Amino acid sequence: MATHKTLPGFRDFYPEDCSLRNHLFSVWRQCAKRFGFQEYDGPILESLELLTAKSGDEIAGQLFNFEDKGGRAVTLRPELTPTLARMVSAKANALPRPIKWYSIGENFRYERQQKGRLRSFYQFNADILGEAGPIADAEVIGLLVESLCSQGLQRDEFIVRLSDRNLWFYFIESLGFTGEQATGALGIIDKMERMPPEKALAALGELGAPDPAKTFQAITDFQQLPDVEAIAAFLSKMDLSEESHDKLNGRLDAWRELLDLLDAAGLNDFVKLDLRIVRGLAYYTGFVFEAFQTVGKGRALAGGGRYDDLLEKLGGSAMPAVGFGMGDVTLRDLLEEVNRLPRLIDKADIFLVYTGDAGFKAALGDAYALRRQGLRAELPFREAGMGKQFKQAAQSGADFTLVYGPEELAQGIVQVKHMRTGEQKAVPAAQLVGSVLALWREG
RNA sequence: GUGGACGUAGCUCAGUUGGUUAGAGCAUCGGCUUGUGGUGCCGAGGGUCGCGGGUUCGAGUCCCGUCUUCCACCCCA
Numbered sequence A: 001m002a003t004h005k006t007l008p009g010f011r012d013f014y015p016e017d018c019s020l021r022n023h024l025f026s027v028w029r030q031c032a033k034r035f036g037f038q039e040y041d042g043p044i045l046e047s048l049e050l051l052t053a054k055s056g057d058e059i060a061g062q063l064f065n066f067e068d069k070g071g072r073a074v075t076l077r078p079e080l081t082p083t084l085a086r087m088v089s090a091k092a093n094a095l096p097r098p099i100k101w102y103s104i105g106e107n108f109r110y111e112r113q114q115k116g117r118l119r120s121f122y123q124f125n126a127d128i129l130g131e132a133g134p135i136a137d138a139e140v141i142g143l144l145v146e147s148l149c150s151q152g153l154q155r156d157e158f159i160v161r162l163s164d165r166n167l168w169f170y171f172i173e174s175l176g177f178t179g180e181q182a183t184g185a186l187g188i189i190d191k192m193e194r195m196p197p198e199k200a201l202a203a204l205g206e207l208g209a210p211d212p213a214k215t216f217q218a219i220t221d222f223q224q225l226p227d228v229e230a231i232a233a234f235l236s237k238m239d240l241s242e243e244s245h246d247k248l249n250g251r252l253d254a255w256r257e258l259l260d261l262l263d264a265a266g267l268n269d270f271v272k273l274d275l276r277i278v279r280g281l282a283y284y285t286g287f288v289f290e291a292f293q294t295v296g297k298g299r300a301l302a303g304g305g306r307y308d309d310l311l312e313k314l315g316g317s318a319m320p321a322v323g324f325g326m327g328d329v330t331l332r333d334l335l336e337e338v339n340r341l342p343r344l345i346d347k348a349d350i351f352l353v354y355t356g357d358a359g360f361k362a363a364l365g366d367a368y369a370l371r372r373q374g375l376r377a378e379l380p381f382r383e384a385g386m387g388k389q390f391k392q393a394a395q396s397g398a399d400f401t402l403v404y405g406p407e408e409l410a411q412g413i414v415q416v417k418h419m420r421t422g423e424q425k426a427v428p429a430a431q432l433v434g435s436v437l438a439l440w441r442e443g
Numbered sequence B: 001g002u003g004g005a006c007g008u009a010g011c012u013c014a015g016u017u018g019g020u021u022a023g024a025g026c027a028u029c030g031g032c033u034u035g036u037g038g039u040g041c042c043g044a045g046g047g048u049c050g051c052g053g054g055u056u057c058g059a060g061u062c063c064c065g066u067c068u069u070c071c072a073c074c075c076c077a
Helices: A015-034 A048-055 A057-062 A081-090 A134-150 A165-174 A179-194 A197-206 A212-224 A228-236 A242-264 A328-337 A356-372 A386-396 A406-411 A429-442
Strands: A045-047 A065-067 A073-076 A099-108 A120-129 A158-164 A271-273 A287-293 A300-306 A321-327 A350-354 A400-404 A413-418 A424-428
Touching (some): A015 A099, A045 A048, A048 A057, A081 A120, A134 A158, A134 A242, A134 A300, A134 A321, A158 A165, A158 A242, A165 A179, A197 A212, A228 A242, A242 A271, A321 A328, A350 A386, A356 A400, A356 A429, A400 A406, A400 A429
Parallel strands (some): A350 A400
Antiparallel strands (some): A065 A073, A158 A287, A287 A300, A300 A321, A400 A413
């Protein structure tokens, strides 16, 4: 048993895990590029204050924070959005709009781990800043959907549940909640899916709801509404103030616009309106969404939304923004669960076998020549019987095996064996590199 | 941070009411094979049974603690 283990919630990446991780990253990158997003990154260590400014002091309980040797309160980043906000704010006047940026990086959260939730994880983040219209929301959602598809997931294996924090806020307001109360109510609504009704009712009462039972009923009814027209019909039956009416209908117009865009983009089958989603974070300001796997445990795969006020709150200039984050852990788990992890083969192109020191030197020289041509060429470190060397050649997955024995050396040739067909031909040693390259390209 | 379950080789697991030196398959390495292949046959290495303490003549097995992993809370950026 190893004396030293990874810390809880941290992972070792053995070659197999590492190539899988690289593959996931590369798919994310390709998707983001197809949508015209540019990659950025920031430091893994940030000042604690940057995080508490965004999320409040309580967040420190979930952070890997400590004091550095200069007495600064610092923390490993738990997410990338504050860093993004800082970077964009600092150059806000110089950056062409819309700003479409993505990043893939490691994040850290100090909490007890469970399956799909580790203390260290990688997250794919994509954000559009400087565009307030629904086209930005649509593009971000589109990238989210295409990313999951490109990772190998199929249409019926996940769904993006789309909701609207502002619509909720205005609705709650129309029920008689004010400022602080309304935010608290949204927090309760966010949890109602996993909460017994009596408890939710009680929580609304504690919050000071004017008429808890009636409010609870209104909220549960609202949550069930299946589409925009149902919401419109529901609202028309309510006795709304003119202000509420205007605010709510403004959101419905935005909804129609967004759904129209998603429809044109061919994303209808992947996205559905679902007002049970609220998202706990107080800084979301408009459309919010979460992608869930629809097979197995129904875990959340990604989440995001609009946060038009965040940059200003963090001390920058006001700028509309929308984005999402997607973690590597649940995605990997899901791909494994549906048996859709890619088979990543890491095979050699050319394997060289030899006899004697002269054979070894000749093989080594040719191996380097082939490597300089971009081929992966390998040879055994120590001489062994031909049978054993060929076994190694087979295990390496090489397409061709080159033989350097006394007979070949004497004749000035190299035997080139095509491993798949078993055919073998002699090639003049002087023309080896060109001949092998030609054979290899033929397959 | 709270509560529960689990823990035997790199992996998947056996291991009798507590009784010799803890086993198998897969994987790894070697041999059969001194110039030609992943199969086959033979063999080897690898475990202070998560760790620490206790009960006992004797503990992988029973008890306590602790850590880890998993599950439910908390939280979910």
